[in-house]
Every structure is written in structure tokens, then in C-alpha cells.
Amino acid sequence: MASKNISKKPVGVIGAGSFGSAIANILAEKSEVLLYARDSETIKKIAEQKENRGQKLHTNITATGDLSYLASVCDVIFPIVPSSAFRTMMQQLSPYLHPYHILIHGTKGLDISLPKGETIDSVKELNRENIKTMSEVIMDESVVIRVGCLAGPNLAKEMAKAQPAATVVASHYGEVIKEGERLLRNDRFQVYGNNDLIGIELAGVLKNIIAIASGALSGLGLGENAKGLLISRGMVEMIHLGKIMGGDVHAFLGVAGIGDLVATCNSTLSRNYTVGYRLAQGESLDQIIATMEEVAEGVNTVRIAKKMVESANKRAPITEALYDVLFGDLTVDKALQMLMRYPYNVDIDFI
Amino acid sequence: MKPKGKSKNKSYKPILPGTKHWPVVQLNKRRKEFIERTVEETLKRVTEENPGTQELREELETTLHREKLRIKQNPWRVDPPDEYKFWEKVKNDLLDLAGKSESRAEEEEILRRIIRRYAQEIAGNFKKSRYKLAREIIKFGFARLLNATRVKRFGAFFRNQYTLRDKIQITGKAKQLRKLAKIGTVVMVPTHFSNLDSVLIGWVIHVLGLPAFIYGAGLNLFNIKIFAYFMNSLGAYKVDRRKKNFIYLETLKMYSNLALQEGAHSLFFPGGTRSRSGQIENHLKLGLLSTAMEAQRNSFMKHPDNSGRKIFIVPVTINYNFVLEAPALIHEHLKRLGGEKYYVENDEYSTSYKMLKFMLKFFTKGSDISVSIGKGMDLLGNYVDNQGRSIDQHGRFIDTRDYFTYQGEVNIDKQREDEYTRRLSKIIVQEFHRNNRVFASHLVAFVAFEMWKKKYKKLDLYDVLRLPEEDLIIDYNEFKECFGRLRDEVYKLKKKKMVNIAPHLKNDIDEVIKLGISNVGMYHTKRPLMFNKKGDIITQDMATLYYYHNRTDGYGLEEYI
Numbered sequence: 070m071a072s073k074n075i076s077k078k079p080v081g082v083i084g085a086g087s088f089g090s091a092i093a094n095i096l097a098e099k100s101e102v103l104l105y106a107r108d109s110e111t112i113k114k115i116a117e118q119k120e121n122r123g124q125k126l127h128t129n130i131t132a133t134g135d136l137s138y139l140a141s142v143c144d145v146i147f148p149i150v151p152s153s154a155f156r157t158m159m160q161q162l163s164p165y166l167h168p169y170h171i172l173i174h175g176t177k178g179l180d181i182s183l184p185k186g187e188t189i190d191s192v193k194e195l196n197r198e199n200i201k202t203m204s205e206v207i208m209d210e211s212v213v214i215r216v217g218c219l220a221g222p223n224l225a226k227e228m229a230k231a232q233p234a235a236t237v238v239a240s241h242y243g244e245v246i247k248e249g250e251r252l253l254r255n256d257r258f259q260v261y262g263n264n265d266l267i268g269i270e271l272a273g274v275l276k277n278i279i280a281i282a283s284g285a286l287s288g289l290g291l292g293e294n295a296k297g298l299l300i301s302r303g304m305v306e307m308i309h310l311g312k313i314m315g316g317d318v319h320a321f322l323g324v325a326g327i328g329d330l331v332a333t334c335n336s337t338l339s340r341n342y343t344v345g346y347r348l349a350q351g352e353s354l355d356q357i358i359a360t361m362e363e364v365a366e367g368v369n370t371v372r373i374a375k376k377m378v379e380s381a382n383k384r385a386p387i388t389e390a391l392y393d394v395l396f397g398d399l400t401v402d403k404a405l406q407m408l409m410r411y412p413y414n415v416d417i418d419f420i
Numbered sequence: 421m422k423p424k425g426k427s428k429n430k431s432y433k434p435i436l437p438g439t440k441h442w443p444v445v446q447l448n449k450r451r452k453e454f455i456e457r458t459v460e461e462t463l464k465r466v467t468e469e470n471p472g473t474q475e476l477r478e479e480l481e482t483t484l485h486r487e488k489l490r491i492k493q494n495p496w497r498v499d500p501p502d503e504y505k506f507w508e509k510v511k512n513d514l515l516d517l518a519g520k521s522e523s524r525a526e527e528e529e530i531l532r533r534i535i536r537r538y539a540q541e542i543a544g545n546f547k548k549s550r551y552k553l554a555r556e557i558i559k560f561g562f563a564r565l566l567n568a569t570r571v572k573r574f575g576a577f578f579r580n581q582y583t584l585r586d587k588i589q590i591t592g593k594a595k596q597l598r599k600l601a602k603i604g605t606v607v608m609v610p611t612h613f614s615n616l617d618s619v620l621i622g623w624v625i626h627v628l629g630l631p632a633f634i635y636g637a638g639l640n641l642f643n644i645k646i647f648a649y650f651m652n653s654l655g656a657y658k659v660d661r662r663k664k665n666f667i668y669l670e671t672l673k674m675y676s677n678l679a680l681q682e683g684a685h686s687l688f689f690p691g692g693t694r695s696r697s698g699q700i701e702n703h704l705k706l707g708l709l710s711t712a713m714e715a716q717r718n719s720f721m722k723h724p725d726n727s728g729r730k731i732f733i734v735p736v737t738i739n740y741n742f743v744l745e746a747p748a749l750i751h752e753h754l755k756r757l758g759g760e761k762y763y764v765e766n767d768e769y770s771t772s773y774k775m776l777k778f779m780l781k782f783f784t785k786g787s788d789i790s791v792s793i794g795k796g797m798d799l800l801g802n803y804v805d806n807q808g809r810s811i812d813q814h815g816r817f818i819d820t821r822d823y824f825t826y827q828g829e830v831n832i833d834k835q836r837e838d839e840y841t842r843r844l845s846k847i848i849v850q851e852f853h854r855n856n857r858v859f860a861s862h863l864v865a866f867v868a869f870e871m872w873k874k875k876y877k878k879l880d881l882y883d884v885l886r887l888p889e890e891d892l893i894i895d896y897n898e899f900k901e902c903f904g905r906l907r908d909e910v911y912k913l914k915k916k917k918m919v920n921i922a923p924h925l926k927n928d929i930d931e932v933i934k935l936g937i938s939n940v941g942m943y944h945t946k947r948p949l950m951f952n953k954k955g956d957i958i959t960q961d962m963a964t965l966y967y968y969h970n971r972t973d974g975y976g977l978e979e980y981i
Binding site for chain 2: 144163241
């Protein structure tokens, strides 16, 4: 596990957010890293100060604003940009990609494509065809099919402090998993492989819903019993949602599922958790978003999941309640009361 | 009745001048050498897969055990007479090794003997002269029959007014197929509904001016002498479905793999056997497809300068108004699916008299067959242009070699190739659906069956199939209204390039329904659909109707019933 075997070619990271920077730092222990940032200010700052978003950057990291250069130099690329910008980024990158490229993304969100003129609120139904995970967006937009994803309890701020953590590299391709392990694994960072790509992506996406709810519970000043209840019921709801979207139960029970869920639900460092916390404190969604530095993917996920559940004619009480809090005028207090009175009380019915 | 619509009824010149340059002829010239290569490569593969001290021994013992069981339980007439003796010798040789600890070399020798025996059995025996004769017999015989039965005049037997081309419409990318066969190696993958398919495809290949393709044919077909003659002439190699042991399967795959590397155009029915349900294949067998993947990667590895031949996948969808074996096939499917819920009442077709009657009817009545040739693709399912260059969904050229490249080098990664093969099989299935031409007969079957299913919503499939005939009448006007609605949906699908349609579907609606009903399963003794005296629609055989209905399954059309 020596971190000496520097890979011949540099590794690319697209997206200089806090998670992107953290991953770039881990990669840089073994390889040269090209870090793509969209705006020139960031690139300049990284070049001059070797620092980004409060993280000190490894000397092996070079910033660039040129996607074509990055694609021509790197065989392995980690795209880590918000889901709302992911498709556009892929469209820009795609002309420079070849089938030999390996892409391992680290974005926990969904992409929706609707018929022209429709919005998520106006559209009658949302089916699986309209919803794409990030790996599906990559394959939609480019010739790359050796695709993987990163998922797991990866709180960027902890990783930045070099605290121990683990990630899952999921892919249908053994070589992608191996490549992910080779590039990322070090003494403080464990890498697990998984071949259920879609399942792992969904687990990563859906846990954000529960993370918001968990923040809300803390914001209300509730204790550990309530949190235990939320995490376990949340897990069940994630699995039901995942099944509607074509995932498998197994992915949810591993590091990228329950591991990530517990980490995010307990951490004040998580953006999604923060959204919930501030909602419970009485702030409105608009206020919260306006003052957040980076997007909380969960907000968008709640919206998509709610529509999806409706279209499939199923119920998902936590998601539905959260939706009404975020986009309606339900208060966190009332939502909680509603959940406590929810008549459905079978514990586990999916194994 | 001449076929309706624009059938490209022209003849194609052979793409290679004589048969001398045909890859299959070339291959056959070096038959002995080729078989030896197959043996050595398979041996390498099997020993690599069994590296441990005990593993190879176990592999041999398992094979021996299974083969002895097969000989005892399921002997065929085509089996060689020395079968028992051969395996008895293997058994004794293995017994001799029982006490020895260092016996790898001897084990490999036994393995080589087994593989060689398999390879010799598999290898086709293509004979140019026989091929030509077989081709003439098929051409001449069919044409005579057509003319004699269609032109009811004395002497018509010797006229050339009708040819098979009137009966069988070849549509789609025939020209591209010819171009691809010149610059690369073609793997044709057709849908499989009827025993007629092999002959039909053989004929199509000839009409298109292509050199003979090699294809795997069930060893059981070689039981029948006349069949064996034709098969041997047409470049078939033998596949024995009884032999499921690892060594045999590896030999078979290696044969296909090496033949492809030698540039022999090949044909697989990727669904394996005939579709029992009448549905278009939705799960393909991956074994032979994976040999194409391997052959392609091999060719890239051997020719770093990119001079190796590219392999092209060409999906072909065959459509019949009528499948002779339909009632038997659907019974088998329902039995398998429903277990005890379904009983087969009788199997009413298989005599040779009925077969003959069918042939006569087939040629006298106007029931067309269409063969739709799909766009050529590379091994990853990217469409290729007429120069064989792969193009991505955004219209950019791609180098297929890059898919097999890791850190700048083409490398072997079996798991990756398995995944690619799975992916390719999904894309082929999509192409089958896309190229499938909806016939009036299929659509009337679909509409009628779904209307009855909807009427008896609470019954499951098996109960619906058992409904008494007197409950199964559809008012013509209701039917027409529903048929019109579905036809519109089919048009919409066609616009989105998700299906294709036969030109006759666009005619006046009453005419289309009439054509459909008179054609659907027209030669079955019990008709799946017909008009009653009042002009309403009835059935005599729900199961067979279900079979023809299945042909349009998988497009989500039932929503619009």
C-alpha cells in the first residue's frame, strides 16, 4: 500500500468543489493530478496559493481550465460536479473523450430530462426513463462505457483533515474498480469494490433525503431515540424508493448505503443535514439556499423522488412530508407529528 | 398477387468473382491445419483455466462421467460407432494415472485427444461443388414450384414468371451488408421462429451475392441424410446440444473464434433455439457472441498497426404471416411457463403429409415473408458507415480498438469482454424490435387478443386461453375502432424509429383488417382469427392467437386497447 508508485499519466478531476478538492488531494498522494475548475479566479488561486475552499492542496495538483487538454492527458477522470451542471459538463467534455477513457464520478444526484416545455411541477408523470443517474448521463453523452462511481461516508471536511474514511468504487467493470483502488487507496482511505453500479448510485442519492430529515430532527432539539427511529425508517424508505427506480436491496446495506446514511445523519458537516437543521430553526428554503456556498443535492432529490413515488402510485411518508416542508407551507413540527401518526407500522418487509 | 409495396426486387452480383476466394473455401483448404490450431488453442485455454494439480484431472473425470451418461441415456444415429470405445480408453488411461502424483503431461495428452475428437466432429466440411449443386436445387426447385402453382396454365412449370423474390421481400441495409462483407468479417444474427429460417437465410445470403457463411447447426439435423448433405454443403459446423461439458463448449467457441479471425463470415441464431412464445427474442445466448468479441480483440492485438479486419454485427429480423410449428411451439411455451396450469390437448401437425400440404399451400397462397437486414454495428453496438467506420450517437467517428485498450495498449480482460457481450446482446435485442416489421396479421392478432384479455380482466392468462368459443366474439365495428387506434400508435412508434411496418399496413382500414385476418396463421387447421357469418370476429384457437399476438409484444401497445 505504499504511496510511492506514481502512475505514469496524470489523473483528471473535474470540479473544484470541496469534495472534488478532497478527492484530488487523495489522488495526488500517488499520482500527478489535473484539477479542472470552471472559473479562472479559482484556477489562479489554486496555482498561486495551492489552496481551495479552505483545503490545502497537494503539490502534485495542477489546476486547469481546459477540458480538451485534461482529456488528452488523462486516461482516468473523476468528474465531481453538482448534478444540475453534470450533463452540460459532459456535453462540453464529450468531444474529447475516447472509449479508452475511464470515468469515475463522485456526484450524488439525479438528472431529469423532460419533454420540451415541461417542468417537474407541470409534468404529469415521472418515469424511470426521465430520470438518469450520473453514470447514465455519462453514457448518454459520451462514448465512454467504462464508468464507475464513488459513494460512501465521504464528508469532504473530514477527508480534508486526513481523518480515516472509506469509499465504495462501484462499476460493472472489474478493471474500473481495480483502477479506483489503485489510485485512491492509502493508509487512511479504504476502498471497497461493488459491481451494482446503479444500486450504489441510488443509495448515495437517496440518503440525502434522510439526511435533511435528520438535520430537521436535530434542529427541533430532539434526541437519539428519534434519530434511531429516523435512520431505520429512513433506510426502509430508501430501499422502497430504490426499488421503484430499479435498484437492488443489497447496495443499501453496505458502506455506500447504511454507512453513508449514518455518517450524514449524524454530521453537522453535511450540507443536506444543514438544510434540515436550518429549516427546523424556522428559516425558509430560499433563505437557506441563498446563503449556502455549495448546493445541497438532497433538495432536488426530494422533489424528484416525490414525483416518482406519485407516478408509481406508492407511498414514501418521509419524502412526502419533507417535500411539503421544503416546497409547501408545512412546518417541520407539523411534519413530525404527521409522521408519528402515520398508520403504516410494519418494521421490515423487503428481505 | 405480386407483393405490395416497394420491394427492392433486383439481383445482386456476387461480391467475389468465383468461390475460390471465399473465406470458407480458403478455410476448408487448410482444414487439417485449422483443426490442429483449434486443438492447440483450446488446449491452452482449458489448461489455463485449470492450473491446479488436481483441477485438470477433475475436469477430465467430470467430462468422462457426463459423456458416458450421454452415451447411455441419449444415443443418436449420427454418433460415431467408436464412441463407447473412445471413452472407455479415456477411462482406463485416467485409471492408470490414479496413483501418480506428477502426471500433468499425461493428463494434457488425454485432454488433447478429447479436444481433437470434438474439433473434428464440429468442423464443417465445405465442398464447393456440392454447394453449387445445392444452391441450384433450391433455386430451381422453388422456382418451378412457384410457377406451377401460381400460373395455372399448362407448361407453367417451366416458366420463370415467378421467383422466390416475389415471395420473400428483402428490405433494409442489403447494400451496406455487401460492402461490409468486402472490407471486414460479418457476423449475422437473425431472429429465429421457424425451422425454415436456416434455409431462408441461406437463400438470402446467396441472393445478395455474398459468399457462403459458416453457421452452427444442431447435430441432430445431421441425422437426416438429405439435410446433412445440404448442411455440409452450406458451410455448417456441428453443434451438439447434448454435450454441455466445459471442454466441449470451449472447443466449440474456439472453433468459431478462430474461423472469425480467419475472416469467415458467420451466422448465429443468438436466441439459441426458436422462439417458443412467438415473441421477439429478449434474452440472447452469450457464448457464441462472446467469441466474436474475443476474435475482434485478438485481431486488434495481432495488428497493432490497425490493419486487422474489423468484425461487423448485422441483426436480421425475419417476419412470417405464418409459422408452421406455431401451435406446437406455443403449447411448449405455455406448458413451461404455467406448469400444471396448462395441458396440451393434442399435437396436430407433425406428419409428412401435413408438411407436404403446407408446402403446397405456402406456395399457392399469397403469404409473404420479409427479411429485414439491420444496420451494421461494431462489437460495442455503434452503427458503422459503408466504409465500416464506427460512429457514435453524436455522429463522431470512434476507433473500436479503444474499447479494448488500457493505458495505451490492447489487453485481455475477460470480465470486461463478458460485460461488453452482455451489452451487445441488449443492443441486438433493441435492433430486432426496431427492424421488426409489423404485418396486418400480427396487429389483428394483437388487437383481438388484448381486447378479449381486457374484457375478462379478472382472469389470468391461462383462464383466458381456456375461454369457450361462444364467449369469444368481437363486434366488427368495435374491433375496427380499436385497430385504428393501435395502428396510429404503431405509426408513432415507427416515426420514433422503434419499429418498422410492412407497406400494406397503410391501406384502407377495412382492407388491412381483412388482409390481416385472412393471413394470420392461414394454414393452421384451426384458424386463430376469422369472420363469422355476421361479419364479426371469432377465433378457433386462442393459444395460437396468443402466439401471433406475441409478435407485437414489448412495445407497450396494450395501453391503448
